[in-house]
Amino acid sequence: MLLIPCPYCGPRSETEFSYGNQAHIARPEDPDALSDGDWAAYVFLRDNTKGVYLERWVHSHGCRRWFNVARHTVSYEILAVYEVGTPPPDIELKTEI
Amino acid sequence: MTRRYSIFALVRNALSYHENWPQVWRSPEPRPEYDVIIVGGGGHGLATAYYLAKEHGITNVAVIERGWLGGGNTGRNTTIVRSNYLWDESAALYEHALKLWEGLSRELNFNVMFSQRGVLNLAHNQHDLRELHRRINANRLNGIDSEFLTPRQIQAMVPIMDLRGNGRYPVLGASLQRRGGTARHDAVAWGYARQADARGVDIIQECPVTGFRITNGRIEGVETGKGFIRAKKVGVVVAGHASVLANMAGFRLPITSLPLQALVSEPVKPVIDTVVMSGAVHAYVSQSDKGELVIGAGVDKYVGYGQRGSLPVTEETLAAVCELFPLFRRMRMMRQWGGIVDTCPDASPIISRTPVENLFFNCGWGTGGFKATPGSGWVFAYTIARGEPHPLNAAFSLDRFRTGYLIDEHGAAAVAH
Ligand SMILES: Cc1cc2nc3c(=O)[nH]c(=O)nc-3n(C[C@H](O)[C@H](O)[C@H](O)COP(=O)(O)OP(=O)(O)OC[C@H]3O[C@@H](n4cnc5c(N)ncnc54)[C@H](O)[C@@H]3O)c2cc1C
Ligand SMILES: [Zn+2]
Numbered sequence: 001m002l003l004i005p006c007p008y009c010g011p012r013s014e015t016e017f018s019y020g021n022q023a024h025i026a027r028p029e030d031p032d033a034l035s036d037g038d039w040a041a042y043v044f045l046r047d048n049t050k051g052v053y054l055e056r057w058v059h060s061h062g063c064r065r066w067f068n069v070a071r072h073t074v075s076y077e078i079l080a081v082y083e084v085g086t087p088p089p090d091i092e093l094k095t096e097i
Numbered sequence: 098m099t100r101r102y103s104i105f106a107l108v109r110n111a112l113s114y115h116e117n118w119p120q121v122w123r124s125p126e127p128r129p130e131y132d133v134i135i136v137g138g139g140g141h142g143l144a145t146a147y148y149l150a151k152e153h154g155i156t157n158v159a160v161i162e163r164g165w166l167g168g169g170n171t172g173r174n175t176t177i178v179r180s181n182y183l184w185d186e187s188a189a190l191y192e193h194a195l196k197l198w199e200g201l202s203r204e205l206n207f208n209v210m211f212s213q214r215g216v217l218n219l220a221h222n223q224h225d226l227r228e229l230h231r232r233i234n235a236n237r238l239n240g241i242d243s244e245f246l247t248p249r250q251i252q253a254m255v256p257i258m259d260l261r262g263n264g265r266y267p268v269l270g271a272s273l274q275r276r277g278g279t280a281r282h283d284a285v286a287w288g289y290a291r292q293a294d295a296r297g298v299d300i301i302q303e304c305p306v307t308g309f310r311i312t313n314g315r316i317e318g319v320e321t322g323k324g325f326i327r328a329k330k331v332g333v334v335v336a337g338h339a340s341v342l343a344n345m346a347g348f349r350l351p352i353t354s355l356p357l358q359a360l361v362s363e364p365v366k367p368v369i370d371t372v373v374m375s376g377a378v379h380a381y382v383s384q385s386d387k388g389e390l391v392i393g394a395g396v397d398k399y400v401g402y403g404q405r406g407s408l409p410v411t412e413e414t415l416a417a418v419c420e421l422f423p424l425f426r427r428m429r430m431m432r433q434w435g436g437i438v439d440t441c442p443d444a445s446p447i448i449s450r451t452p453v454e455n456l457f458f459n460c461g462w463g464t465g466g467f468k469a470t471p472g473s474g475w476v477f478a479y480t481i482a483r484g485e486p487h488p489l490n491a492a493f494s495l496d497r498f499r500t501g502y503l504i505d506e507h508g509a510a511a512v513a514h
Contacts (some may be wrong), residue, residue, distance in 0.1 A: 001408045014407050019399045034199065040499040044442055048340035050402045064127035074402045097307055097341060
């Protein structure tokens with residue numbers, strides 16, 4: 001069970017949250033100009049990192065706000081929590097094989 | 098030399114106190130170069146190597162496994178086998194696998210304990226019921242055995258089930274595939290390994306692939322814990338680690354890796370002789386030959402490579418199991434574990450060429466690829482040998498995410514496993 005520190009409410013258990021997968025995927029500026037391949041990349045392709053992953057969570061059963069989390073996907077350690085729209089924190093994005 | 102297993106071999110070896118059984122496969126050092134390298138020694142990878150040798154005469158092959166054979170999802174799954182998928186493409190692929198299962202013990206001269214004890218998928222509400230009928234009809238049009246059971250018929254088959262679901266999960270009907278069932282997971286890996294080895298395939302364990310050598314968009318070989326190994330073609334079948342290897346090769350996949358968990362109970366006398374699945378409540382139950390209940394749960398909701406599975410998921414599944422089978426309430430769970438499943442947005446696999454020439458991927462089987470093991474190996478071997486997909490897996494290309502030709506089995510195939 002993860003204890004997720006909501007930046008607005010404090011630490012709450014994982015059952016209160018929903019998951020939004022990879023963070024920092026910008027919506028295409030000019031959708032009409034995208035090729036099918038670009039659309040596929042935007043909609044479907046993800047890093048799915050083994051290691052430190054920057055991901056989105058929403059506190060569904062609390063304040064209902066979205067925020068970003070840097071979490072290690074093997075140890076599940078939460079390394080940083082930061083606001084949507086802010087750049088990722090200055091931590092090493094280690095990956096494993 | 099692989100000796101045939103038979104009743105006579107058993108008797109002969111019993112006389113020498115079972116001390117002279119030959120080694121089942123060799124453990125060679127890797128050669129500097131192979132025609133084909135298969136990355137991943139799960140059931141799918143070993144089956145691929147076997148069919149490369151048997152169907153295509155390609156025997157200069159190595160299977161490279163980071164851990165031990167079948168230590169991934171092959172050895173962690175709840176072993177449900179069935180082919181009653183909704184869409185034509187999936188029905189053809191899984192039914193091809195089921196047909197191979199039906200002759201597999203004989204083909205491999207290894208008892209994979211394939212037991213066609215039937216698989217029930219429950220409906221708990223009107224919507225489930227309609228979906229169920231739709232799928233049963235689709236299955237029949239595809240020549241796949243599939244029938245509807247009324248609550249009374251379900252009760253006759255599984256007397257220990259509470260059809261009221263304690264008020265919470267009422268059972269309104271079920272689909273039944275009589276040819277479905279279970280198999281022994283380890284035996285599948287070992288059986289394929291033994292026959293692949295007999296045909297000259299090198300099985301190399303405890304050797305992680307750490308990178309690819311790619312020149313001008315073409316694969317040259319793999320970097321491993323035992324050094325660089327050259328290969329004309331490389332096939333990657335690493336389940337939950339598919340994205341990790343794709344990222345090494347410089348492209349991304351539409352895959353999310355999630356822990357899926359299972360549990361087994363203490364062993365009890367036979368109480369359930371079929372497989373009961375309930376997609377809606379994420380609970381799957383069968384009983385092993387040792388008497389343990391084998392219970393499959395749902396996936397965690399977030400990306401994870403820790404082979405555990407989160408506690409809320411365990412709780413939810415066991416709660417549902419207790420409502421459906423009140424008898425199990427006092428039963429103790431002996432073990433719990435997780436495996437990392439490679440889920441795809443449309444819940445269908447990717448068996449495909451990739452942006453890198455002569456590099457092929459077979460992944461995205463998610464929560465339900467064990468049942469496909471023989472068929473997956475068969476079509477992947479074809480795809481690698483010919484450099485293009487077999488008609489059975491042509492639709493399961495990576496390119497479908499670009500064209501939009503998704504094969505959406507989410508929910509359609511009664512979810513999971
Ligand atoms: C709890 C659970 C229950 C399930 N229940 C069912 C079920 O009832 N029915 C069903 O049909 N399916 C089920 N599945 C899904 C099924 O187990 C998988 O789809 C299937 O076994 C995948 O087979 P595989 O051979 O591709 O993968 P695996 O057996 O996982 O093999 C992949 C191998 O690749 C190796 N590998 C990874 N990275 C590297 C590397 N860098 N270098 C070398 N080797 C590497 C791994 O060590 C592993 O051995 C379940 C899965 C789980 C976890
Ligand atoms: Zn909050």
